[in-house]
Amino acid sequence: MIDLVRVKQEDEAILHNLIQFYIYEFTVFQDIKLEENGSFVPFDLKRYWSEPDLHAYFMIYNGELAGFAMVESGDPNVILEFFIMRKFYRRGFGKIAAFKLFDQFPGKWSITQVEKNEPARNFWRKVIGDYTSGNYIETFDDFNRSIQEFNTGLKVK
Numbered sequence: 001m002i003d004l005v006r007v008k009q010e011d012e013a014i015l016h017n018l019i020q021f022y023i024y025e026f027t028v029f030q031d032i033k034l035e036e037n038g039s040f041v042p043f044d045l046k047r048y049w050s051e052p053d054l055h056a057y058f059m060i061y062n063g064e065l066a067g068f069a070m071v072e073s074g075d076p077n078v079i080l081e082f083f084i085m086r087k088f089y090r091r092g093f094g095k096i097a098a099f100k101l102f103d104q105f106p107g108k109w110s111i112t113q114v115e116k117n118e119p120a121r122n123f124w125r126k127v128i129g130d131y132t133s134g135n136y137i138e139t140f141d142d143f144n145r146s147i148q149e150f151n152t153g154l155k156v157k
Contacts, residue, residue, distance in 0.1 A: 002066060002093040004100050007056035009049040015056060016042050018068050022083040029116040043081075059084065059097050066093055071101055076108035076149065098127045106152045115144040124148055 007015050023032060023040040035041060048054045053074050059067040067084040071077060079101070084094045102109065111128065113120040128136045128148050136150035 002096045003060045004057040004069070004097060005060055007048070007058055007068070011058075012045055014065070015045065015058070015068060018065060018083065019043050021085065022068075022081065025086075029114055059093065061088060061093060067097070069097060069101060071105065073105045076110040077105040078109070079111045094123060095127050095130065099131055102131055102152050108149070108151050110147060110149050112145050112147045121146050
C-alpha cells in the first residue's frame with residue numbers, strides 16, 4: 001500500500017531531490033534545460049512552509065520514497081505536481097495516492113496537463129473516471145492543455 005506523508009520543512013532537500021527526477025522526465029514534453037551546475041532550476045518551496053493552502057506529500061511504499069504530490073487546497077483543489085518514480089509505474093500507486101488526495105480535500109477539483117503530456121492525460125482521465133464513475137468534465141485551454149474538473153461530493157458511494 002502506498003502512504004502519503006506530509007513533507008516537513010526539514011525534509012525540503014529530499015523533496016528537491018525528487019523534483020529533479022520529475023523535471024527530468026518532464027523534459028520530454030517541454031524544453032527545459034539544465035543549469036551550468038548540472039541540475040535543473042529548483043522549485044521555490046518556501047510558500048509550502050508558510051501558506052496553509054499549499055500541501056506537499058511524499059508517497060512512501062514499504063519505507064521507500066516512491067514519489068510526491070503537491071496540492072493547493074481551495075475552490076477548486078488543484079494538483080500542482082504529481083510524480084511517481086518509474087520503478088513504481090503500473091502498480092496502482094498513482095491511483096491510490098490520487099484517491100487519498102481526493103478524499104482528504106473534498107469538494108471541487110481541477111487537474112491540468114500540458115499539451116504534449118499524453119501519458120499524464122490518459123492517467124488522469126482513467127483515475128478521475130474511476131473515482132467519479134465518469135462524472136467529470138474535460139476542457140482545453142488556449143494552450144491546448146487538458147483540464148479535468150469534478151467534485152468529490154458527487155462521488156458515487
